[in-house]
Amino acid sequence: MKGLKRTLLALGVAGLPAAALADIQLLDDLTMGNITGQAGVTIELETKLNIDRFIYTDEGSLMIDNIQIGGANRTDLFAELGTNMTNMPASDLLDNIRINIDVLADGDAVINILPNTFGAVDFRISTGAWQLTGTQDSTLVLDNFQMDGLLGSGTIRVDTQTDMMGVRTDFAIDRMDFDVPFLALGIRDLSLTGAGYDLSAPQPLDLFARVNLDIYKAPNAAGVESLAIDLHEFSADVGIGGVLVGGVSVGTVFMDDLVISNTHMLVYGH
Known part of the structure; x- marks a missing residue:
């Protein structure tokens, strides 16, 4: 050579x-x-994603129409803070993202996702109908989904010693709406923030919910290699401004200091 x-x-x-x-x-x-x-590689990203239809097929199919991922096109996310958390003009593009990629001396790969300029990254994810279809029947399970939120940061690390991919991120959801037609259920103004975020005295550093998980391969009960996910930490406050049943509001919901930890999951075919 x-x-x-x-x-x-x-x-x-x-x-x-x-x-x-x-x-x-x-x-x-x-x-x-x-x-x-x-030196590693730095990528500055500005993008918008549109998918007309996503289809997952087993014996029947799950079809998701009109998937869109981009910017929230707003400057008033978490208006109670009284500031534009993105420090950027309104845009429907997913932008202000810097991705640093490094391979360390021990072989570990580190992907660090940060705002390109000081401020959080705004995003909007929306879809049309989610439909289950078979040879004879079909059911509309979800519709009118839209989520506006902020991404604070994210880190992905592939560890060569343990063969694990660690994911660390923090994010907040300002508003999420969706309908579940087959249950006559609607959710309006769902918000997700860090545990302890106080609406009466909001602080930007308390805004983000944190996620800490590892992804790797592990055997299931039958000894078959499977996709393993360990959720070490997820803590948040969750509020729902309106729960609709048959189009009529039946009240609001608030979950204070929701904590999910020590969770292990295996995913495999059958």
Whole structure:
């Protein structure tokens, strides 16, 4: 391999004029090794995603129409804070995202997701109908889904020693609405914030709910390799501004200091 690299380099140098060759000094392998890999890669992202229809098929199918992922196109998320948490103008683009990618000395890969400029990243996720279909019948299970929220940060780390992918993130949902037609149920103005976020004295640092989980492979009860997910920490306050049954509000819901921890899940086919 080293001989091939030197041969290709020699062919490339041979094509240069003599005047240029006078200033070229070939580097040995040690010097090249000290130069290569000293910095990672940074990606600045601005995007919007649209999918007309997503279909998952087993024997029957689940179809999700009109999936859209982009910016919230708002500057008034969590209006009680009295500030634009994104520090950006309103846009329907998912933007203000910087992704740093590094491979560390021990081989671990680290992907760090941050705002490109100071402020959180706003997002909107919306869909049309979610429909279960079979050879004869179909059911509309979900419709009119829309979620507006903020992403504070996120880190993905692939650990070469444990063969685990760790995911750490913090986010908040300003408003989520959806309908469940087959139950005549509607949810309006669902919000999710950090546990302890106080609406009467809101603080930006308390806004975000934190998620800490690991993803890896592990055997199930039958010894078959499966997708394993360990949820170590999820804590949040959850409020629902309106619960509709048959189109009529039956009240509101609030869950204070919801904590999910020590949760293990295996996913596999059957």
